[in-house]
Amino acid sequence: MTHAPAVAVRATDLTKIYGSGDTAVRPLKRLSLEIPAARFTAVMGPSGSGKSTLMHVLAGLDVADGGSVVVGDVELTGLEDKRLTRVRRERLGFIFQAYNLVPAMTAEENILLPSRLGRTPVDRQFVDLVVERLGLTGRLHHRPFELSGGQQQRVAVARALVSRPEVIFADEPTGNLDQAAGAEVLELLRAAVDEFGQTVIMVTHDAAAAARADRTVLLADGQVVDTLEAPTAEQLAAAMIEAGR
């Protein structure tokens, strides 16, 4: 007997509007999608198609003007601030373009912050492994301003991984990295899914990066236009050209 896969994040009829009247921008237009649990989903689409807005709304960092978001068994829509913060802290991890590192804290303090805030025990061995794999071992006592953009991005990746959140949201996590560092980040995101059963949702412009995911959701003009299961980089590149028409 086959079971439908569990859903980690369900978005229904999401609408987002910036501004009003003639100049209003609608990055999400009644967008619905399901992100299966314990799988790696990539999100691709032309510039301005709503990818970052979608990620922020799914992760509870921004509020939609219509529709609903359910993470696991929790409806985020209309959730009171304190509870929303708790859900984010205890269940979600974030790797965003502006790395959002705390400037006054060292790399190590930044990496351990979610575990401290969520009062979850720190698995030191796992932290060391992630830090080593990301090439950050010699950088742990540096503050963000003493690190390169790529190193800051890797600190943000380590921070999202070490407390082993149920769902990891990553917006262009390899965008600022050279090929080797980017491959290592993708490897770690794969391991989060394959070894620890976490759910990963990653926005990327890079078809080769998306090909490391299990499936890719294509957005165009604020809506889902296609979902490809285990596509090759070539198929994704072709689908992106199609979506941009």
Ligand SMILES: Nc1ncnc2c1ncn2[C@@H]1O[C@H](COP(=O)(O)OP(=O)(O)OP(=O)(O)O)[C@@H](O)[C@H]1O
């Ligand atoms: N805070 C904001 N105020 C006004 N408009 C916004 C705001 N944030 C995003 N937009 C607009 O919403 C649309 C979608 O933006 P979004 O960043 O979600 O797209 P994207 O697909 O992530 O783009 P990119 O690939 O270039 O990062 C764009 O037209 C953008 O200009």
